[in-house]
Amino acid sequence: MNRMSWFNTVSLSLGFAFLYIPMVILVIFSFNESKLVTVWAGFSTKWYGELMQNEAFLNAAWVTIKVAVFSSTIATVLGTMAAYVMVRGGRFFGRTLFSGMIYAPLVMPEVITGLSLLLLFIGIGLDRGVLTIVLAHTTFSMCYVSVVVSSRLVTFDRSLEEAALDLGCSPAEAFRLVTLPIIAPAVISGWLLAFTLSLDDLVIASFTSGPAATTLPIKIFSAVRLGVSPEINALSTIMIAIVTVGVITTSLVTKHQMVRQKRDEQEAART
Amino acid sequence: MRRFALISIPYLWLLALFLVPFAIVLKISLSDVALARPPYMPQFDWATGLWAFLSELDFENFVWLTQDDLYWKAYLSSLQIAFFSTLLTLLAGYPIAYGMARAPEEWRATLMMLVILPFWTSFLIRVYAWMGILSNEGFLNQALLWLGVINEPLTILNTNTAVYIGVVYTYLPFMILPIYAALERMDDSLIEAAEDLGCSRLSAFWLVTVPLSKSGIVAGCFLVFIPTLGEFVIPSLLGGSDTLMIGKVLWEEFFSNRDWPVASAVAVVLLLLLIVPIVLFQRNQQKQQEAEQ
Known part of the structure; x- marks a missing residue:
């Protein structure tokens, strides 16, 4: 169907x-001159300036980025391993428990996680700080990574790996030279998902972070509880801008890759 | 040996950071208030044996949950809010997914990206955006006053209505994506066949399109219902003091009242409530996978 009906439009x-x-309203009011977030009083970028002066926010941003980089990287490694085990591992002791533990965090309410x-960290006497947040984030995001990666591994043509093994690769080499390049897009999107x-x-961060x-x-959250503020609008606008640029870039890159892959496949079919 | 390492590393990680913590919650929910006061050491002493362990168990906290009607009301109102907001999200999401599946093919990737984009944007920010819109001097009230629809501002922020709006808004992509996936796979000629055989457009929709998108509808509903049940951010920012949701109660038990055993018992009961929808969801996903193969 090429024309859209009025209902669909x-x-x-x-x-x-x-x-x-x-979100558009949020962005517009971040450029508002007035402290009131709901009355327009002229264009201004002063809230961005104030944000840059606010050291508490900058420190928190730095902590957040550190946590995200570490936790998403560890989660990607562990999640890829878990996906590989789930799809290729065959039978092993406690497999059902393992797959249960991978899926359960996806549906577990955050308050419970x-x-x-937190009770674990207190129980083993671990001081709450960056380390505990990283451990917590790694645990739930590795499950998301493993779901993303295993959906790619399932559709993967296993004979490619077998060919590499037949041609004298060790299993580790076969993984590094054949499997990894093919599942790389899924691993990267898993990392991005874990990072976000x-x-x-x-x-989860509120429970596991310390002073x-x-x-x-x-x-x-603690600023917003007291009400709406233009500084938070400015901060939100920056975050929305980063996400938008990121998502558009990734989708353009994947589109480009898909076009190239299609062309390669067509050429391969011709020869 | 290498295979052993490959399996055991993620396995041990999940055991230590998922299963063990959960066992601790269970244990604390069954222990005395005095015992569980911080600093509580969740130790299981094998020396005293299983009998001592069992005799220490104490269902007092669960009895407490049944006696104070705060908890009952919180569970019931969480279920109610989750149920009706799932329904509202379905009503809002289905036409969008339908429109996307019927859109010209060259638009679909862009539309898809437009649905996913909010999903990548911070949840907290998307909830916060509504605080400015729904408040008494907010954008919505100003617009309605200006249009002359109302004479004085409506109180929406800090009511359950705001919670419903927040849930529908933040979880809409979770509803749209599975329904869209189901509708996109559908063969258009089936509708044409139904119409040729004398169905009106509406009955063709009811008799053909809706049943064929059932797996997407079910998946979308669970993806909205399950997280909404334990939701904390939306009721605490958009809801009022009379908005009772179990995620919020758990948070307050823990952070304000510092009553760990009761907080743990609340968590255990919440999980029991979730088991049925989670199992049904898993079954739906499995059935769908088998149908695809």
């Missing part, structure tokens, strides 16, 4: 308006 326009208008990890989940997380380490979402 209306539902799409209303739907996307609903999804985007709140946070509470249980970590940047975004408020609840020494406050992440940006915790900071934003």
